[in-house]
Amino acid sequence: MHDLIRTILAFCVVLGVLVFIHELGHYLAARWRGVKVETFSIGFGPPLVRWTDKAGTEWRVGPIPLGGFVKPHGFEGPDEATDEQKAAWEPGRTFHDKPVLSRAIIILAGPVFNFVLAFVLFVLLFATCGQPVPRNEVAGVRTGSAAATAGLKVGDTILGLGDLSSSNVSAIQKQVASEPGQQTTIHIKRGAEDLTLPVTLDRVASSSGGAKPIGQLGIEFASTPGAAQSFPRAVVSGAKATWMTTVQTLDGLIQIITGQHTARDLGGPLRIAQMSGQVAQYGFASLLSFMALLSVNLGLINLFPVPILDGGRLVFYLVEAIRGRPVPKKIQELGFQAGFALLAGLFLFSTFNDLSSFGLFRWLSSLAG
Template identity: 70%
Template sequence: MMIHEYLRTLISFVFVLGVLVTFHELGHYLAARWRGVHVEVFSLGFGPALFKWRDKSGTEWRICPIPLGGYVRPHGFDDPEDATEEQKAAWIPGRTFHDKSVWSRAIVILAGPVFNFILAFVLFVLLFATAGQPHVRNEVASVLPGSAAQNAALQKGDVILRIGTHDIAGVEDAQATVAQTPGQKTTLLVQRNGQSLEVPLTIGSTQDSRGGPARGLLGVVFAVEPGKALPLPQAVSAGAKATWNTVVQTLNGVWQIFSGQHTARDLGGPLKIAQLSGQVAQYGFASLLSFMALLSVNLGLINLFPVPLLDGGRLVFYAIEAIRGRPVSKRVQEVSFQTGFALLAGLFLFSTFNDLSSFGLFRWVATLAG
């Protein structure tokens, strides 16, 4: 990889993550201001502040060197039992987080993920209103050398209508059908030069280098029809639909991992996101917007998972408090947060290990050792 590619990857990664984190934390910030909570700190990134300034409301804004997240610190966020006398003396009456109703606190926490969904929607609308909505057709644009498609003599322009006995509804349907049947002998019904033609085919197979299950592979590139800019009302409708579809697809992907349909080794971490950011950026700003929208939905959903330390975990505690009429015991919260920290740290290390494995680092180290 050339130096300019490294720079493109780094700049794209910082830009993408910076926008997503800014909007997420902006949701917390604006909701806190709306509910009458003073915000002490709004930080983009972690670590010592590179730049900081204080606005008229008393909020300190920071830009920090580690671009892996950010945070908003509401005034009086700590439980009164944990606060020192000095901290209590500095509290502004009526402006502390812990003094607000459980509903107000829940709104402040929920606003972060909600803003991620709003950002995804806005990005999709902007994309469709300017670049349009490209359509991928189940028409062969090219055949990969040595693939199952080449062995079956598929040609450019062939439209895949049926695989075996399954009528194909679109490209995603074709890809899913092929992926589930590695090595299977079947027939394709294609339309070629206006005529229907049955083609015998043995679906190819690819083995996950990280030990996952084999997946079927056809070996074609499907034709993409460039989109046309949509009128704003249609762009809004298409943006809402795209956001919802992304939510459904993301949850389906999570379910497939938990149900064993996909291996957890498919999980990617920050290094994978950085790599993809650089790769997507080379196809233009429209592609980068689409990628950011997908990531924004993922960030919103992940933060809603009921894991302590995440927004979803706090919302669970607030729901229990609303039902019981009193907060969850301090001991339960402490144990939950410790468990949540261990879980998130383990997930971070595991996903980073997956990233390094996919980059071939460990194979390279093994060759040096042996």
């Protein structure tokens, strides 16, 4: 299959599944709490396909696969609804009339379903393909990391670090973690050549919450599939993998926010599309693992306390539950405007990062020169 076609198909499948599961969480929670759902859309723009089910929900598939939405009946409150909308309200089935707990459950269900999806994908992966076993081969080098500065490349085989002559991945990781900010050497095999490269390890905060910083190299190790696990063991491994992925994702975001890593590591839709195409060529197991990782990311991002996201709405509902009345409409509107500006800025910044990593601006500058 042509690389571009594979990338587009993989991107649509990956993002389509993640968005569908997220919105399905909102939909099922709304139905559970007695709220009618007017619209369930996957993709934006004029619908390519639409139909209405017996419950009165219009299902849509849009041409722009960058998200989706569920519109509960009466999602707009009395202060913002038009007379026409108010006339169409069905008593007892509107979102705004439900208790704050019911509204919070409906909003929270979307991110929760993303974590559930990640867990299910990990269980399926471990039960069919086994848990991946890391190899001492470099599969990825993070931009701006200690490894990138030292000159490590994808495909290098790590033979040891400093005085450590072991090629065991766990031993290498333990050695790196114990030497934050230290100058050392890394012994590698590149093709038929043995090399020793000087490296100064990064100094980062511990993801376990410890007071002492730990060392970091900034690489991803390649892995090979392990033996398929029994279903009970796969469930336990899936739960652990979901938790570790969540912790590592949060740790990476905290490091970017605190300046321990460059914000250029942030990727956007173009990077996701590129990676979707890359992992698809390695087979079904790689695609499952990538989808699980993205699902955790989507769930976490939506829980951030930014007003336009699910997490921001949950903050408003928490304040409402404490004070006994909703947050003033003006404050909500200002919050949504600020949240939209923040997300728009992040989208533009991540897209700029994507285009930079693809070499677009270097190519344009070469044309200008």
